[in-house]
Amino acid sequence: MSRHAYLWLGAFAGILICSASHAATVLFDNRQNVDLLNSDAVVLTSNTTNPQSLIGEVDIPSFWEGFGASANIAMDLGESRNVKTIKMNAFFTQPYGMSSATVETAPSGAGPWTVVPATVSTADSDRQTNIVLSNSADTRFLRLTRGTAAPGNTENRWVLNNLRVYGDTGATLNSGNHLDIISSSAFSAPGAVSITTSGSVSDGGGGPFPDDNPSLLYRKVFYTIGNGDSIRIAFDRDIDFDKFGFAQAGGFYDPSAAFHFQVWGAQDVGGTNFTTLLLDRTGPEPAGPTFFDLPLFTGRALRFDIINNAGGVNADLRIGDLFVTVPEPTAASSVVMAATCFFLRRRPSR
Numbered sequence: 001m002s003r004h005a006y007l008w009l010g011a012f013a014g015i016l017i018c019s020a021s022h023a024a025t026v027l028f029d030n031r032q033n034v035d036l037l038n039s040d041a042v043v044l045t046s047n048t049t050n051p052q053s054l055i056g057e058v059d060i061p062s063f064w065e066g067f068g069a070s071a072n073i074a075m076d077l078g079e080s081r082n083v084k085t086i087k088m089n090a091f092f093t094q095p096y097g098m099s100s101a102t103v104e105t106a107p108s109g110a111g112p113w114t115v116v117p118a119t120v121s122t123a124d125s126d127r128q129t130n131i132v133l134s135n136s137a138d139t140r141f142l143r144l145t146r147g148t149a150a151p152g153n154t155e156n157r158w159v160l161n162n163l164r165v166y167g168d169t170g171a172t173l174n175s176g177n178h179l180d181i182i183s184s185s186a187f188s189a190p191g192a193v194s195i196t197t198s199g200s201v202s203d204g205g206g207g208p209f210p211d212d213n214p215s216l217l218y219r220k221v222f223y224t225i226g227n228g229d230s231i232r233i234a235f236d237r238d239i240d241f242d243k244f245g246f247a248q249a250g251g252f253y254d255p256s257a258a259f260h261f262q263v264w265g266a267q268d269v270g271g272t273n274f275t276t277l278l279l280d281r282t283g284p285e286p287a288g289p290t291f292f293d294l295p296l297f298t299g300r301a302l303r304f305d306i307i308n309n310a311g312g313v314n315a316d317l318r319i320g321d322l323f324v325t326v327p328e329p330t331a332a333s334s335v336v337m338a339a340t341c342f343f344l345r346r347r348p349s350r
Contacts, residue, residue, distance in 0.1 A: 024240050025326055026181045029188040031082065031173040033213040036165040038180035038323060040243065040291040041078025044163075047071065054163040056247030056289040056321030059221045060091050066158040072145040075165065076109055078178055084136040084168035086144060088129045088160050089217040095126035096159040100147030103131060105139040113143055124216050126152030136168035162217050177242060177328040182233060184210035192236050195322070197222060199229030209322075221249045225306055225317040233324060234271035234301040241265065242327040244279065244302060245291035249320030253285045258310035263294065264303045271301025278302070291323060 028034050036042070037055050044051040048071045051064050058064055066073065077083075086103065090096040101120050104113040117134040129150070142165065149156045167173060175181050184193050195209045203209070206218030222231060244263050263279035266272060278294045302324065309317045 026175040028186040031167040033185040035212040041178040043076040059249035059320040082167035086131040095152035097122040097126040097150035102145040106141040126150040180323040223318040243325040245323035247289040247321040249318035252318035256310040260308035266301040267299040
């Protein structure tokens, strides 16, 4: 075999190895619809009460509240992100919106903090607050400080069930291995991600569960979840699943040692044939948003099965948010790809 043939054979082998490796992150078509807080790398802190539960949705009757006129939430987004819009909402009858707020960015979590000009408005009868930066900012560290209460917020309180942060329009966004990919409006293709339930599960939401950026935020919750019930998350493409996560809702969870759930994977187009057990966990249900490692699995769907809801303090199990992440490309696959490109460009000497 000639040297030229060997080089091409090596290149072809490299392509096969790269194709077989699990290295696909997800490219969001619409950056502006990806909630940057839905990530296992995000850390939320405050000068008042702990806001970390706002990574997911804090379903009523629970809520987060910032006490005092200078209450704030500092956000470490895990890496530098493009930030343009912040939305926050409370689902109670009483409005808790804000007419003003201060947005700041910093080069580190310790500061120094710089005020970023922004416009603040309310919607949904002063229940929702929308904050739009005058110019988008690329930053890892973001801080939001409450301002004056909206006219309808007669109790002058900062109460939240939802806090969401989005980038600017006109660009795509790579998920990396931390951002949650359950975000239907982040994809241009209709039906790119869907969620369905089986058994006694009830959907108490005001709109599609996977949509992270409706114009008006609505309550998202699955409730009356019992033994044998399931929640299915399906995609219109192959996904390299790396982590699965969920957030209990409103204190309706099972802290008993007998709580048992499983996560199964399906590889068929349509995601209906669940043959691979990816996670089998028994123990107290986490009280806050939690991400669980999965063995690397390429497929079209995950199914979240409740095997035993022992009751604990709340027999009515409720889920307020779901998360799925994918892995970063492996170093090995990057090296092989580089070697492949090298071989393809070389020509045998004469």
